[in-house]
Amino acid sequence: MSQPRPTVRRRRLASLLVELREAAGKTMEEAADRIGCHKTKISRIENARLGISLGELRDLLAFYGIDDASYVEELVNLARRGGERGWTRHLGATLPSYADHIDYEQTSDYIRSYQPLLIAGLAQTPDYARELYRRNPEMLSSSQVDDLVETRMQRQEILEREDAPRLTVIEGEAALRSLVGGANVMKPQLDRLAELADHPNITVQVLPLNSGAHAGLLGGFVVFGFPTPAFSDVVCVEHVTGSLHMETEEETERYTLAFDSLRSAALSPAASLDLIRRVRQEL
Known part of the structure; x- marks a missing residue:
């Protein structure tokens, strides 16, 4: 056994x-x-x-x-509580749940992220991230926002490692068109997303607005896969007051199936890059 x-x-x-x-x-x-x-x-x-x-x-x-x-x-x-499956972490003023998220990013070898309304965290520019944190319902101070933005930028360093994880990002077209911080913030943000699409270990796809009903209508999620067979996949779903980490086989399989379905519904990587550049030009 x-x-x-x-x-x-x-x-x-x-x-x-x-x-x-x-x-x-x-x-x-x-x-x-x-x-x-x-x-x-x-x-x-x-x-x-x-x-x-x-x-x-x-x-x-x-x-x-x-x-x-x-x-x-x-x-x-x-x-x-080490034997219990699943884990919900609640956000406080210091946003402790990010420590768990960072740990999964640092140790995983395959990250699948579906973000219908926001640019994925590993692809965000400092100005984009800062704008999101400034709108956080926790009413963060300027120093807390600066610390969180710096942490987010440090998180992105895993994409440049020799053993960088595979990253597949599916962005909703709404995330590209939502003017977070205005055009001056979104232009370099879309440039950054297009730049990442050229990395050999990164795949970026866009789910167009005219996709109709699809497997991701209930919201965004991230699936972390690990190189150690003994470690199960972990699904992270963020919400207003915290984050939920799921790890049972039934839960992770459902989210993996949903992600695979979204990949099929999304534009190809080449067509996605064309759309990102077109939205950038429209700005």
Whole structure:
């Protein structure tokens, strides 16, 4: 019998434990000595193949110098609910759910993004992103907006890596024509989208307004695929107050089928690029 795939929560906790251990300058052997186990157990915990007891977790966090009580409790809650499938994160003033989204982007090898009304995050220019954040219902401060825009630009660096993930973006034509920030913002944004379409690992398609009924009428979503067979796909759906991460086979298969259907309904990459350039010229 195959071993169950690690849940989103367990994968997130594992990723954080690696970051915290490395930031503290500790080795796996030192972490194993701290909680009285073999290095193999630490490796399995950090690869999300094994859960961790709450006592061991608290002991490791203290060993790594983590003394923020609220952060410790957040990680303890992740461990406590590590066996549960799916995950909803709510947005606060600091938009914590982006940490999860970034983690999936950084570790995936295939990203499929359907965005009917907005330019996909990995394709956004700084001015476009800034305009979106300024309209956020959380009433973000200027410094928070600047931080989020900088983070978004850093996220896009994965597209230039040697091991860059494959990215397929399906944009609704409405996203191209919506004047976010006005023509002066949209012109370079459409140029950026056209530029990305030339990357060998990136496919950009546009779903035209005259498509009629299609599989994406209920809204945008992102499907993350991972190179490790033990890790299931993760679907992310963002909404006004947070984001929902889904990982059961039934859920991810439905969204994958929806994405495949949208690819068939969308214009070809070449025709999509022509439309992007035509909308750009109209501005």
